[in-house]
Amino acid sequence: MATTSTAGGDTAPATGSERLRRTSLLQRILARPASGALIIAVFVWIVFGLLGGATFLTLRGTLSYLDVAAQVGIVATAVALLMIAGEFDLSIGSLVGFAGIVIGILVTEAGLPIWAAILVSMILTTLLGVVNGIIVVRTGLPSFIVTLATLFLIRGLTQVMTAFITRITFISIDPALISADPIAGFFNWSLVVGSGGERGELKVSIFWWFLIAALGAWLLGRTRFGNWISGVGGSPQAARNLGVPVARVKISLFALTAFSASILATIQTMTFFSADVLRGRFIELDAITTAVIGGTLLTGGYGSVVGAAIGALALGMARIGIVFANINADWYYVAIGTLLLVAVVLNNWIRRRFAGLR
Amino acid sequence: MTASHAAPESRPPAGSAPLLEARSVSKYFGAVVAVEDVSLAVRAGQINCLLGDNGAGKSTLIKILSGVHQPDAGTLAVDGQPVRFTAPRDALDAGIATVYQDLSVMPLMSISRNFFLGNEPTTGFGPFRHFDAGRAAAVAREQMRNIGIDVRDTDQLVGTLSGGERQTLAIARAEYFGARVLILDEPTSALGVKEAAIVLRHAISARNRGLGVIFITHNVQHALPIGDTFTILTRGRSGGTYARGELDAAELHRLMGGGAELEELEADLEMLAHREARGEEVPAVPLGAEADGGMA
Ligand SMILES: Nc1ncnc2c1ncn2[C@@H]1O[C@H](COP(=O)(O)OP(=O)(O)OP(=O)(O)O)[C@@H](O)[C@H]1O
Numbered sequence: 001m002a003t004t005s006t007a008g009g010d011t012a013p014a015t016g017s018e019r020l021r022r023t024s025l026l027q028r029i030l031a032r033p034a035s036g037a038l039i040i041a042v043f044v045w046i047v048f049g050l051l052g053g054a055t056f057l058t059l060r061g062t063l064s065y066l067d068v069a070a071q072v073g074i075v076a077t078a079v080a081l082l083m084i085a086g087e088f089d090l091s092i093g094s095l096v097g098f099a100g101i102v103i104g105i106l107v108t109e110a111g112l113p114i115w116a117a118i119l120v121s122m123i124l125t126t127l128l129g130v131v132n133g134i135i136v137v138r139t140g141l142p143s144f145i146v147t148l149a150t151l152f153l154i155r156g157l158t159q160v161m162t163a164f165i166t167r168i169t170f171i172s173i174d175p176a177l178i179s180a181d182p183i184a185g186f187f188n189w190s191l192v193v194g195s196g197g198e199r200g201e202l203k204v205s206i207f208w209w210f211l212i213a214a215l216g217a218w219l220l221g222r223t224r225f226g227n228w229i230s231g232v233g234g235s236p237q238a239a240r241n242l243g244v245p246v247a248r249v250k251i252s253l254f255a256l257t258a259f260s261a262s263i264l265a266t267i268q269t270m271t272f273f274s275a276d277v278l279r280g281r282f283i284e285l286d287a288i289t290t291a292v293i294g295g296t297l298l299t300g301g302y303g304s305v306v307g308a309a310i311g312a313l314a315l316g317m318a319r320i321g322i323v324f325a326n327i328n329a330d331w332y333y334v335a336i337g338t339l340l341l342v343a344v345v346l347n348n349w350i351r352r353r354f355a356g357l358r
Numbered sequence: 359m360t361a362s363h364a365a366p367e368s369r370p371p372a373g374s375a376p377l378l379e380a381r382s383v384s385k386y387f388g389a390v391v392a393v394e395d396v397s398l399a400v401r402a403g404q405i406n407c408l409l410g411d412n413g414a415g416k417s418t419l420i421k422i423l424s425g426v427h428q429p430d431a432g433t434l435a436v437d438g439q440p441v442r443f444t445a446p447r448d449a450l451d452a453g454i455a456t457v458y459q460d461l462s463v464m465p466l467m468s469i470s471r472n473f474f475l476g477n478e479p480t481t482g483f484g485p486f487r488h489f490d491a492g493r494a495a496a497v498a499r500e501q502m503r504n505i506g507i508d509v510r511d512t513d514q515l516v517g518t519l520s521g522g523e524r525q526t527l528a529i530a531r532a533e534y535f536g537a538r539v540l541i542l543d544e545p546t547s548a549l550g551v552k553e554a555a556i557v558l559r560h561a562i563s564a565r566n567r568g569l570g571v572i573f574i575t576h577n578v579q580h581a582l583p584i585g586d587t588f589t590i591l592t593r594g595r596s597g598g599t600y601a602r603g604e605l606d607a608a609e610l611h612r613l614m615g616g617g618a619e620l621e622e623l624e625a626d627l628e629m630l631a632h633r634e635a636r637g638e639e640v641p642a643v644p645l646g647a648e649a650d651g652g653m654a
């Protein structure tokens with residue numbers, strides 16, 4: 001998480017460097033929190049490159065696992081930041097379902113233009129994130145429990161509301177409305193690239209994923225707020241003692257995870273021309289998995305946004321790789337469970353060995 | 359040796375109000391009386407030593423002064439004006455910086471990020487405003503060096519520092535940000551003789567720069583030479599405030615509640631030395647010698 005630029009023009013006094021063992025470039029790379037995820041991703045790529053045959057390594061294969069990775073990756077950044085601040089959000093999956101349904105209802109029942117429905121949905125979803133944050137901060141209860149409750153509440157209320165208004169839990173949106181909308185294209189644009197059997201679809205979700213990860217990495221590594229995130233996760237009491245607005249940091253991050261859930265929901269709704277109350281199920285577990293593969297500590301205070309993005313990549317490669325390798329899809333969860341376990345052990349070893357932490 | 363409860367008005371710039379005061383503050387944790395009806399004032403150019411045995415309420419009192427706890431009764435005043443600190447940020451903004459007993463450092467953050475946590479320097483404009491890592495590293499390195507620690511690498515995680523190095527970081531940080539009042543809660547407990555001496559000298563130089571200093575210690579040898587006033591706490595209540603010269607080491611020990619134990623310990627040790635000299639069997643653990651560990 002530390003920057004490398006600070007090492008420039010190092011004028012360490014002789015007495016200091018006497019006690020400093022020479023470290024190789026490799027060792028310094030390994031000392032970064034995302035290094036374990038990188039090793040895992042390369043390993044997964046090689047394994048499915050061998051198993052998945054030619055298809056996995058083609059442009060088409062690459063673009064399809066990037067799209068799957070992007071779905072998780074879009075929420076993984078905010079989830080990693082929240083975990084670094086020492087909190088969890090299990091309700092994001094329900095928020096994805098909620099945000100999509102709000103767009104669907106506003107367009108089909110209230111007759112709002114698509115762009116307005118998207119805007120209202122994003123605002124409402126983000127507000128639910130704020131509510132999550134306020135409950136956690138005010139009660140002092142573990143966010144794991146609070147957001148487990150809101151996971152059920154939001155999913156359940158979305159179902160109740162949808163059933164009440166439309167009588168079904170699935171809402172189709174007229175594709176003509178979507179293609180005529182000025183901003184829907186930001187969420188469902190795609191481009192066919194390559195030629196012949198090499199043709200693949202470059203989807204806009206991939207750009208969202210990269211953009212959000214880049215902004216998140218900047219936020220964590222290069223801004224005051226990023227320093228506060230690490231501090232709040234390290235010790236809320238100590239951070240407060242030093243003047244960090246702990247409650248504000250936490251509530252902002254809950255809002256951010258909810259907001260990223262609404263971006264994912266919008267992408268799905270605009271791509272599939274529909275909303276479904278069940279969308280986004282288990283994405284919270286995928287996102288936590290990618291954050292942990294990416295070197296973020298479950299206990300908070302330490303982690304990496306870049307690592308979470310690489311973790312999402314590993315997850316996407318595993319999911320698509322299994323399909324291309326003609327392995328029964330049931331093995332996917334076996335693969336993910338193994339990956340997670342290996343990643344945790346690896347990250348732990350790397351932290352002790354190279355970052356010097358016990 | 360009479361307890362002069364009024365702070366000695368004569369030595370600091372006369373007539374000026376104390377920089378920071380607690381007026382008859384009380385703090386209760388459930389049924390526990392942590393602090394009750396205690397007053398403390400620190401003036402510009404003065405070191406106030408706060409003394410008392412374990413659990414006497416020293417840390418609770420300075421946490422009230424630092425905005426961590428809100429008093430259940432009594433008030434705070436800055437420059438004679440009543441104030442309310444709702445969070446440590448308020449105290450920091452009033453120029454009051456504190457080294458907490460638990461140090462308040464983040465093991466998983468780098469030295470320079472710890473140093474500036476809550477007070478990050480930034481550069482750039484508008485949306486590109488960002489943490490000035492280069493400046494943070496340079497200042498942290500320089501401040502740590504001033505106080506006797508040569509940092510090898512300011513990107514090093516604080517969790518990999520020694521206990522004394524962490525304490526030094528917390529002290530250097532408070533010294534850098536404390537514009538008017540410096541509160542040090544047992545700042546020398548983990549330090550070697552040389553490093554402790556440097557910290558004491560820094561407390562003196564802060565006083566000479568016109569800051570007010572509150573210094574908590576169990577070590578009478580550290581308190582006596584630097585203190586201008588001495589406030590004693592016993593079981594949450596004030597045991598009086600004494601001016602420099604009113605007390606010697608033995609009296610201070612007695613007031614801190616450890617006098618009797620120390621005398622007993624000395625007597626025990628003397629007896630053992632006698633026995634050993636006569637070639638007698640010496641028990642491995644002398645009776646009643648459970649010495650107070652305060653002498654760092
Ligand atoms: N947050 C808290 N909740 C409950 N009780 C507390 C809390 N903080 C302090 N106490 C109690 O208040 C009393 C005073 O504690 P305090 O930490 O102020 O003592 P101290 O004088 O600093 O002791 P030491 O020399 O050991 O640091 C103790 O009995 C302690 O158990």
Ligand SMILES: [Mg+2]
Pocket residue numbers: 416417418459543
């Ligand atoms: Mg204490």
